[in-house]
Amino acid sequence: MKYAYYPGCSLQSGAKEYDSSTRAVFAHLGIELEDIEDWSCCGAVHVEGEAIVTLPARNLALAEAQGLDTIVAPCSGCYRNLRRSSQAIAADKAVRKRVNEVLPDGLQLRGNINVMHPLYVILYDYGLERLRKQVTHPLAGLKVASYYGCMLTRPKDEFDSPEKPQGFDKLMDALGAEVVNWPAKAKCCGGALAISHTKVTAKLSGNIMVSAKDSGANVVTLGCPMCHTALDLYQKKAEKAMGRPLNLPILYFTQLMGLALGIAEEHLGLERHIVSTQPVFEMLQGAGA
């Protein structure tokens, strides 16, 4: 298994721990990731018109030039943008022609590039049965609320339900964690408004964390750096908006996989979080004692 790896901008700055834990987990499982050289920004939610297709398409063409046909993009926003571009190009010859007209440096996109989120690579290409056999440190003691956010499951695609997604829950079950059933798992964190309308983000992310806590969760897992920012970095603001303390550790699913697979902590970056992840270790030890 070899994939083109598109880290995206966040994984180079605020979400380095998502990058390092993804690389470590994939290497541990024997899934090869080859970085797309000279990749560029996907535009996030600030891209309009034809650039919705042409901007991400540069990365598709770069992957193709490296002889790879499937891209793994850990940021849900990048995943969605790259996938949407790829689907639009595959569906319409006129779109492909237009893309090839504007691609710089003699780049051309001839074939179709598949775009996947690392969660889907684990679930559908690697397989949970295989993964179960690799778990050396089951996550007993963790009550995990799996948070999907938006772009991972919407617009509707082939991998999971946009309303009642299950992917993370199945993964967490395979890692030995207790899966919490909760109503806000597919609601929006408001990350897109984090700087321009901070109060809205605080309210939306606060609602999500209150729902997780009230459903009995002691940790939230997710697979999007923007959601992580809204739930981790903005948790103090969310506490203020909700009028109650939250103290909820927010972990990338790859960090939890790393813990369950016994991967060295130096690769997991758990010390980089704003909300302390120390309680997670205490819960795990408490269950083991």
Place this chain on the structure above:
Amino acid sequence: MANEKNPFLVEVSARPGGDRVLQCIQCGTCSGSCPVIKEMEYGPRRIMHLIQAGEEERVLSSHDMWFCVSCYSCANRCPRDIHITDLMASLREMAEEKGYAQDKGAEFGQAFSETYQHHGRMFEPELVIRYYLRSFDIKGLLGMIPLALPMLLKHKLPFWPERIKNPQNMEQICVPVKDKEEER
């Protein structure tokens, strides 16, 4: 779909997400599904109606599309398969083009795309400087200070931008082909 009496509808229909606006049956599933409906003046259902009625100024000068969080809840549930989330992005684009945009979200969007077009990748410190210089959002800036310190302590803010080899190529793939032809 020529419609001389409703040029706004014709224009919207030609944009991403706009092709099925006339299919809206005003069921309200979109507004009922919207997580930011409380922040909006009209909400997606009434925006659809206003577009059908040709109310360009009311639609494009509204703040509603700037509160859209692109969560795709509305589009996912729409029984008429209208791509409402993509339409909101097109309305933001049109509001910018026609000079109606007056929301901090518009300033942020501009600052964001300027930054990634400058380097080919995002560089958060520059994004933040560009945004506050555009918006003069002093209150917002003060609110960010408690976040900046822990970010610095946790090495979550880069000091130096990551750049692609030829950032000058970004304009070519970011400015739509159509606009370029019009400029010629």
